[in-house]
Amino acid sequence: MAILSPLRSRSAAISVAAIAGTAAAAVCFAVGGASAGTVSGSLYRDPSSAVVRWVAANPGDSRVGVIRDKIASQPQARWFANFNPSTVQAEVSEHIGAANAAQQIPVLAVYEITNRDCGGASAGGAPDLNQYQTWVSNFARGLGNQTVLIILETDSLALLTCLSSSEINARNQAISTATRTIKSANPNAKVYLDAGHSTWNSAGETANRLRAAGVQYADGFFSNVSNYNSTSSEANFGRAVISSLNGMGVSGKRQVIDTSRNGGASGDWCGDDNTDRRIGQYPTTNTGDANIDAYLWVKPPGEADGCRYTAGSFQPDLAFSLANGAPNPPTTTPPTTTPPTTTPPTTTPPTTNPPTTPPNSTPPAGGGCYADVAINQWAGGFTASVTVTAGMSDINGWTVTIVLPSGAAVTGTWNAQASGTSGTVQFRNVSYNGRVPGRQSTNFGFQGTGTGPGTTATCVTA
Numbered sequence: 001m002a003i004l005s006p007l008r009s010r011s012a013a014i015s016v017a018a019i020a021g022t023a024a025a026a027v028c029f030a031v032g033g034a035s036a037g038t039v040s041g042s043l044y045r046d047p048s049s050a051v052v053r054w055v056a057a058n059p060g061d062s063r064v065g066v067i068r069d070k071i072a073s074q075p076q077a078r079w080f081a082n083f084n085p086s087t088v089q090a091e092v093s094e095h096i097g098a099a100n101a102a103q104q105i106p107v108l109a110v111y112e113i114t115n116r117d118c119g120g121a122s123a124g125g126a127p128d129l130n131q132y133q134t135w136v137s138n139f140a141r142g143l144g145n146q147t148v149l150i151i152l153e154t155d156s157l158a159l160l161t162c163l164s165s166s167e168i169n170a171r172n173q174a175i176s177t178a179t180r181t182i183k184s185a186n187p188n189a190k191v192y193l194d195a196g197h198s199t200w201n202s203a204g205e206t207a208n209r210l211r212a213a214g215v216q217y218a219d220g221f222f223s224n225v226s227n228y229n230s231t232s233s234e235a236n237f238g239r240a241v242i243s244s245l246n247g248m249g250v251s252g253k254r255q256v257i258d259t260s261r262n263g264g265a266s267g268d269w270c271g272d273d274n275t276d277r278r279i280g281q282y283p284t285t286n287t288g289d290a291n292i293d294a295y296l297w298v299k300p301p302g303e304a305d306g307c308r309y310t311a312g313s314f315q316p317d318l319a320f321s322l323a324n325g326a327p328n329p330p331t332t333t334p335p336t337t338t339p340p341t342t343t344p345p346t347t348t349p350p351t352t353n354p355p356t357t358p359p360n361s362t363p364p365a366g367g368g369c370y371a372d373v374a375i376n377q378w379a380g381g382f383t384a385s386v387t388v389t390a391g392m393s394d395i396n397g398w399t400v401t402i403v404l405p406s407g408a409a410v411t412g413t414w415n416a417q418a419s420g421t422s423g424t425v426q427f428r429n430v431s432y433n434g435r436v437p438g439r440q441s442t443n444f445g446f447q448g449t450g451t452g453p454g455t456t457a458t459c460v461t462a
Contacts, residue, residue, distance in 0.1 A: 038219070038254060039190060039285045039293045041147065043075035044104035046095070047415065050314040051302055056432045063320040067302070070323040075104070075283050076260070076297040077151060081111040083126050085135045090412065092142030097447035098414035100146050101383045105285070109151040109298055110139065113171065117155065118162030121306035129174045136178045140185035149256070150182055150191045151298050154225045157209040158196025176214025183217065190293065192256050195221040195241055198233045203240030210241070211248055220254035225298045228262045228277055239291055260297035263326060270307035278326045367391045369436070371400045371459035375452035382452030386427070388459055389441040397434040397462025400427045408450035416444035434462070
């Protein structure tokens, strides 16, 4: 789906706006102390994101190493920006299921508010606020019950210049209702509202807008999705917003900061002509700041803002410019809270494409392929992680036939195309994981209702 790109800046005299514009929890919340916020755990890297697909499709490109190592390797937000009330629940459920299977925290950016961007480069959204609430309700039904971070409506509160006072009130009510709808559907969802950025509206004005939009029902606010301000500037801004909220009787709110493109110069909202910006701090929940829950890559690096290229389109020259010369990502994962051993799931889908050698499966001795299934069951449902392993020879396309126990049904699939939902279900490779070198493997997964143990799998080549 196309991802619209939100970006804004404000000069000293004038505001310039042009916005463009994934049972018990598997990751635990840690009570914020002197060195941490309220979220702990690793963030989810989507193995089917635009940048991952580009890397897989362009192995000979001279830019691929830099883009792969410094951008495609990192967790980034999945944007939900299309008005698709009939399919959004399934899309969310599929993404959440993959993240849950990886025991990682997904970040979902909701960008669907009516009259978004005040008719600018990323105009669109739901036709009206009643239909917006229908879309949000369907979106929320796909969120499951494990930890997820929701970036709710970038620029919706910072950019109000095109709205009348009655329209502002209606938008505030819509965002407040959306927040409560999401929290009711998944109490472990962490919802953050729009705070613009540190060079747009003042901290006091931002706090007023957050309160009017129901931040008391949310977990906090996000900033810098729409600009390139330094992390320290955004953190100072966030502390001032929190102080203002505390003065209004709204306490306990925290910030998340988009660091995807703030490693160089700040300023002009559009980065399609980037020459002086770089990726910023790599995404993490280990912020060392009691006020900040996470540093996130909400705006995916390399996706256009809309002033030169189509908003949301992946542009490898932009990605390379952002990543070239930037530090390498950390070689070790920051400490995280260990998930409860009884919480599903316990297996991890692959996080790289093309396939790599499996750690546990034994390849078949001859040609063809072999499928190994790992089931993670909880009350009323399960996830399955399926490893497809090539024999002695390379394969170019595969089909795995799964026989489900009686009463079980597939509700979401990732890294494969499914035919059927119960009984005997066939899963075929997608474009980027059909070719598997000999003695190596790829992985797909699915989520289901009912009982998973007893599932059997067979694999044939195309």
